[in-house]
Amino acid sequence: MAAVEEKTSxxxxxxxxxxxxTHVEYPAGDACGLVLAWSSLxxxxxxxxxxxxxxxxxxxxxxxxxxxxxxxxxCNLVLKHLIKESRPMKRDTLHTEYGMxxxxxxxxxxxxxxxxxxxxxxxxxxxxxxxxxxxYVACVLGVCAxxxxxxxxxxxxxxxxxxxxxxxxxxxxxxxxxFLLVQxxxxxxxxxxxxxxxxxxxxxRDCTLIPNLLWFEYTSARSEGRSRQRKITSRKSx
Numbered sequence: 093m094a095a096v097e098e099k100t101s102x103x104x105x106x107x108x109x110x111x112x113x114t115h116v117e118y119p120a121g122d123a124c125g126l127v128l129a130w131s132s133l134x135x136x137x138x139x140x141x142x143x144x145x146x147x148x149x150x151x152x153x154x155x156x157x158x159x160x161x162x163x164x165x166x167c168n169l170v171l172k173h174l175i176k177e178s179r180p181m182k183r184d185t186l187h188t189e190y191g192m193x194x195x196x197x198x199x200x201x202x203x204x205x206x207x208x209x210x211x212x213x214x215x216x217x218x219x220x221x222x223x224x225x226x227x228y229v230a231c232v233l234g235v236c237a238x239x240x241x242x243x244x245x246x247x248x249x250x251x252x253x254x255x256x257x258x259x260x261x262x263x264x265x266x267x268x269x270x271f272l273l274v275q276x277x278x279x280x281x282x283x284x285x286x287x288x289x290x291x292x293x294x295x296x297r298d299c300t301l302i303p304n305l306l307w308f309e310y311t312s313a314r315s316e317g318r319s320r321q322r323k324i325t326s327r328k329s330x
Contacts (some may be wrong), residue, residue: 118248128240131237135199135203139161142157152282153274157206160202164266164270165195167198168198172195175193177190179255196241196242197241197255197259201260201264202263203234203238204231205263209268212227213275238260
């Protein structure tokens with residue numbers, strides 16, 4: 093666990109600690125606060141995960157998903173500076189003093205809304221309850237994570253309940269609108285974009301028409317492996 097730095101605050105005479113790597117503060121000695129403080133870092137972990145996926149898979153849908161989250165953050169920043177509603181507690185480690193709407197809540201509910209729509213509309217349906225269990229598990233875990241992050245922002249004094257609620261509502265609405273935009277407007281252009289020379293250089297790919305990507309990759313890798321093995325065996329026998 094990262095080292096912690098102590099900080100005294102006049103807010104209800106609570107002594108606060110911050111996770112030194114991120115400066116997310118929680119009440120000293122509060123185990124629940126510590127867990128919630130780490131959970132509030134989920135947006136960072138999600139973005140790191142998407143960066144890894146984009147580098148490794150280079151799929152257009154993944155790129156659009158990540159781009160949507162970035163645009164959602166920009167929208168949140170604009171709203172904060174337009175509304176200019178203060179946070180319930182002042183802190184020196186925050187990038188902005190405004191708290192309406194909560195960026196963490198908006199981010200997580202945008203992420204979850206898009207995730208649920210993507211899973212049940214875009215992902216291949218196996219028509220098998222056992223094979224599809226992971227879809228429901230992923231959605232439930234996503235909702236639980238969003239609820240946990242949203243609650244942490246109120247518990248730790250970073251936002252009021254209304255700031256978190258508005259963040260949730262805006263995130264859900266933007267997630268729905270952006271998914272429809274990607275599904276109905278952007279997706280038909282994916283084959284054209286991936287055919288560009290720069291896209292071929294970057295090895296961008298469109299997997300829209302592949303019903304089961306995992307099975308496709310598995311069978312393709314197995315087929316290629318067997319083909320190469322036969323060539324090696326043939327050369328040795330000559």
